[in-house]
Amino acid sequence: MLTHLTLRDFAVVSAAELEFGRGMTVISGETGAGKSLLVDALGFLSGLRADSGMVRHGAERAELSAEFDLADRAEALEWLREQDMLDDGDASAACHLRRTLRSDGGSRAWINGRPVTVAQLAELAGLLVEIHGQHEHQALLSKASQLDLLDAFGRHAAPLAAVRDAAAAWSALQRERDILSRAGDVSDRIELLDHQWRELDRETLEPASIVDLVAQHRRHANAAGLIDTCERALTTLEGDDAPSLLQTLQSLRGDLARARSDEPRLGEVDGMLDAAAIQIDEATRLLQRIRDDLDLDPDQFEALEERLGRLHELGRKHRVLPEALLDVRERLATELESLRNAGTRLTTLDGEIARAADRWSDAAADLTAARRAAAATLSQAASALIAELGMGGGRFEIALEPVDAGRPDPQGAERVEFLVSANAGQPPRPLRKVASGGELSRVSLAIEVAALGLDAVPTMVFDEVDSGIGGAVAEIVGQKLRALGEKRQVLCVTHQPQVAAQGHAHYRVSKAEAAGMTQSAVQKLGPKERQEELARMLGGVEVSREARAAAKRLLDSVA
Structure with missing residues (x-):
């Protein structure tokens, strides 16, 4: 879970420090205030290519850092241990990511104070945060992540383990046979x-x-x-x-x-x-x-x-x-x-390899059947949610694509591809090819909510997920995000008051001119300030009594 995010000299942000907790946190602000910069910062901390244009004018470098609580992230802790990035005797479950972007285009990265490559930063961040929106860095677009999500949704841990064990046993026997065969005449x-x-x-x-x-x-x-x-x-x-x-x-x-x-x-x-x-x-x-x-x-x-x-x-x-x-x-x-004994062993190995392949085939068939059932259930649930999120006639499908690698595959006999049709009458296309960022965000939200946040990534970021919608649909989007926040930590950049009202916490990003330069500031809102911000989002620059009353009704409806 993300606990702190710190920005220094990043775009129009001179300095900002944010604290996050569980549930759903919303980030709002006027157009151009820089509210999506927080998502951009997480993107760079997740391994995006350095961009010197993100360094604040007049500064030599931008500094970004994020702290995560890994108390319930055994996989990330194990990664840190394997990379020797945990101090001996350190019983805490905190993880600190840091990156600097220089004005000359260079960058450096650290994990827990140790210098790392951007690839290492991305590998670890992939276990910690998932960004949905108008960005290339979206784990849900990866076929591997799609397969992981489907297996998590179907609770396929046992059949998947059986497939992996069978594939590993076959590989070990095959390696032994290859070694003996390469030896040739051993006299x-x-x-x-x-x-x-x-x-x-x-x-x-x-x-x-x-x-x-x-x-x-x-x-x-x-x-x-x-x-x-x-x-x-x-x-x-x-x-x-x-x-x-x-x-x-x-x-x-x-x-x-x-x-x-x-x-x-x-x-x-x-x-x-x-x-x-x-x-x-x-x-x-x-x-x-x-x-x-x-x-x-x-x-x-x-x-x-x-x-x-x-x-x-x-x-x-x-x-x-x-x-x-x-x-x-x-x-x-x-x-x-x-x-x-090599000659005798080669003869027995052939039989053992054949039996190991049969065991894998049986286990893979069981896994395939389980995946088909889970794919049908998830497709139906996500399609229903897509319609609720303002994409009437849209549907979501999961295609199982057989793979023939010529050897038992530890991931099973197929890969999956998430397909989506945004409008009625359109053929489904791969999710990664959906053009509209807003549509992509809503489809991703529908999938995550339908899967109840069962993928392993603990922090989900939705950037402008409510783009192009309003009214009742925006309220439904907010409700779905809040429901997802019960399972995972959710960060949402929004300009819709119906979505913002659903948050457990609320940050406002504002901009002002100081010393001839535009600067953005980030403020965590209390109850009264939050009502005022919702009123601004409802009524525009001139906040009326009616807008404040409507904002109060929105907040009261969530409480």
Whole structure:
């Protein structure tokens, strides 16, 4: 839902800020005051091509921004997440669109403060706002949107999901078959993989074993130096050519024992030396074991050298570290098994693909039947509304056009085309080819009301939907817009008091000359101001007592 719209230096608007709520909001004003500029601003925020002529005279750029509440728009929130345009931990459901139009013809766009392309802006805006009127940016003219609207009206979520799932299953099986078919004769590949697998299978490739191998190799490579170090340490500890370290400690302890009677604290020193003697004795024994374990065995060292060399060579061949060779062996085994079973799998795949196509055909037939029924119901309802909206003799039809893509289509076996005949005796034509903007707006309104606003877009904008009508028909248009506003947020630019009276909120756009320039201002109307505006719309420049009374009656009839 649109909550705020801000304009700066846009056409004749110096600055304007509007707040919107639920229901139907009407925008009125004198001819030329700029009331349709608000629709234009939403159009540019929805991705329309930049127009330097919309920059206010004397300004370098126009700035437009809109804020939307996405609390009930999971699809838009998911789009923002996929595009990484939601801050981590941001629990709010607000979305901010911003665009600048420069006087030199350039433009820039942002979503939630992040620079984006105009295409991204249009993609997101397409999930948020739909503009009906004399504009090219109208989602209802798109065949894809028409199909979505029909499926929403018919509540086809379940049969459509069945069609999509069946098409996805068929596509997955077909891709698998294509991959196997492209492989062709795989005997050479099998022979190569088998050779590589056997090379690896001859080795012990567990990571712990490789770590132990590296440690053994290092120890044997440095065995001579290690033995010499141990010998020198044992010579010092055991004292072959001089008193040993233990003997020196024992002599020292004797001297301290004789003096302990004069200084009791020497007993504590003696205890420390006793503990040190025990540690030295244990260290000596461990050094002896290590020295005895060390072996200058050239044959064993050569064997370790060869094994480590083979592992490094295999690692270079497969472009991995030796520790990752086990994963390579397992991957080769998996591919070997797959290739050896390829012939059998191709045979079974043909049957699975045929059965998947049959499942899609059954699901698509169910969806087609549901679409036909929904199209008939929606066509009848919209045609009745078109007549109510002042297009007597007009009718609305939905044509189902079969598609033959040669493969199961996730959208079903057909596309739809909305057709309309504005007058009796005229053949129906595609909605996108209807020439009159006013007729197009009223037809769009009839479709939306008939569909009860079931398409996913939460904000609908109708620009001059009441063009060329008046009196009772205008009142009906207003009632239909208000009814639509119960389901969706509706913004309506109007010059008909009967339509304006139906709004839940009312903005007036006025223009005045300041400093030699024409400027437009936007004001939200309170109850009294609103009655006065309706009186102006009813009576013209000179607002009479009768016009004010008629305006009050209009407002009272809605309340």
